[in-house]
Amino acid sequence: MAVKGTIVVDTEKCKGCGVCVVNCPFGVIALSHEVNSKGYNFLHMVSPDKCTGCTSCATVCPDSVITVYRVKI
Amino acid sequence: MDINDIIKPENKVYGKSSVLTDNIMHYCPGCSHGVVHKLVAEVIEELDIQDKTIGVSPVGCSVFAYNYLDIDWQEAAHGRAPALATAIKRLNPDKYVFTYQGDGDLASIGTAETMHACNRGENIVIIFINNAIYGMTGGQMAPTTLLGQVTATTPYGRKAELNGYPLKITELLAQLEGTCYVTRQSVQNPAAVRKTRAAIKKAFQNSMMKKGTSFVEVVSTCNSGWKIPPVEANKWMEENMFPFYPLGDMKDR
Numbered sequence: 480m481a482v483k484g485t486i487v488v489d490t491e492k493c494k495g496c497g498v499c500v501v502n503c504p505f506g507v508i509a510l511s512h513e514v515n516s517k518g519y520n521f522l523h524m525v526s527p528d529k530c531t532g533c534t535s536c537a538t539v540c541p542d543s544v545i546t547v548y549r550v551k552i
Numbered sequence: 553m554d555i556n557d558i559i560k561p562e563n564k565v566y567g568k569s570s571v572l573t574d575n576i577m578h579y580c581p582g583c584s585h586g587v588v589h590k591l592v593a594e595v596i597e598e599l600d601i602q603d604k605t606i607g608v609s610p611v612g613c614s615v616f617a618y619n620y621l622d623i624d625w626q627e628a629a630h631g632r633a634p635a636l637a638t639a640i641k642r643l644n645p646d647k648y649v650f651t652y653q654g655d656g657d658l659a660s661i662g663t664a665e666t667m668h669a670c671n672r673g674e675n676i677v678i679i680f681i682n683n684a685i686y687g688m689t690g691g692q693m694a695p696t697t698l699l700g701q702v703t704a705t706t707p708y709g710r711k712a713e714l715n716g717y718p719l720k721i722t723e724l725l726a727q728l729e730g731t732c733y734v735t736r737q738s739v740q741n742p743a744a745v746r747k748t749r750a751a752i753k754k755a756f757q758n759s760m761m762k763k764g765t766s767f768v769e770v771v772s773t774c775n776s777g778w779k780i781p782p783v784e785a786n787k788w789m790e791e792n793m794f795p796f797y798p799l800g801d802m803k804d805r
């Protein structure tokens with residue numbers, strides 16, 4: 480059965496550390512060129528179609544700013 | 553399928569623990585402290601013990617842990633968390649009592665309190681964040697600093713002749729009769745994070761079974777103190793800390 484996932488990032492609380500980026504198995508996410516009000520390059524999705532909702536990114540995030548959703552299709 | 557059709561409460565598979573407050577953590581970007589806080593919160597949520605848990609925070613970067621987990625807390629003098637936790641647990645045996653301590657706090661100024669609480673077999677959980685440095689005060693050498701490691705007080709690298717050897721306090725504690733569970737874990741990737749969560753859960757459960765002290769070391773990064781960016785700091789930890797501080801259970805009974 481195929482799955483499709485997506486994430487929602489609390490961009491104001493993201494600190495742009497990047498540890499989630501290197502732990503995404505599918506190259507879905509990257510740090511944005513834009514910054515939040517603290518000056519951090521927050522996380523965003525660059526290939527949203529590839530997200531499986533595996534939760535790897537959110538599991539390693541020190542600031543708990545990623546919420547993961549997944550559906551079976 | 554449109555993303556907005558996926559973002560629905562019934563499809564949520566992972567999010568912030570309800571035991572964490574909404575306060576933005578003061579930790580540097582990528583600091584391991586945030587991950588371990590989250591895991592303690594998730595275990596407390598899973599075991600449904602939010603109103604039965606008392607934490608003791610240390611002196612060090614995690615001195616403000618009480619701002620981030622919505623449970624009862626006490627703040628101990630530097631290194632004294634296991635002594636304070638001893639009193640709290642003995643007076644409130646029905647509560648889950650844990651300390652959360654850095655390597656400077658636990659393995660330097662608080663060595664005596666750590667050793668004796670573990671040797672008495674107090675029914676508490678000790679969570680030990682070993683980032684091989686004094687993070688809060690600007691990156692000075694800790695007892696756990698590796699040989700050759702550059703810190704603010706070892707600018708040419710730690711030398712055994714001058715600074716002594718790095719202290720494997722967790723191995724020492726595993727030898728004590730009072731400890732029931734002693735393990736060393738890490739949080740740099742999803743598999744490691746899951747293992748650490750399971751270790752913290754086991755430690756909390758042990759504390760109600762009167763088996764003795766459970767001790768969970770988490771080999772951690774201090775990217776600011778090490779002056780290495782977060783992702784590279786995790787690599788540095790794997791390459792340099794894991795050979796000297798190998799992961800795994802040292803004792804489980």
Ligand SMILES: Cc1ncc(C[n+]2csc(CCOP(=O)(O)OP(=O)(O)O)c2C)c(N)n1
Nearest residue numbers: 611612613630654655656657685686687688
């Ligand atoms: C009695 C006393 N001595 C020294 C200090 C200074 N001090 C504050 S935090 C700290 C060490 C913190 O290092 P660690 O426990 O490893 O925590 P980290 O910040 O690395 O998480 C020291 C020496 C103090 N606050 N009180």
Ligand code: SF4
Nearest residue numbers: 493494496497499540
């Ligand atoms: S791990 Fe968390 S804080 Fe760090 S960049 Fe990713 S979302 Fe932002």
Ligand code: SF4
Nearest residue numbers: 503530531533534536
């Ligand atoms: S849920 Fe998995 S696939 Fe999706 S962005 Fe996070 S790590 Fe990548």
Ligand code: SF4
Nearest residue numbers: 580583613687774775
């Ligand atoms: S100084 Fe080190 S231990 Fe303290 S918050 Fe920053 S990275 Fe974490």
Ligand SMILES: [Mg+2]
Nearest residue numbers: 654655685687
């Ligand atoms: Mg430290």
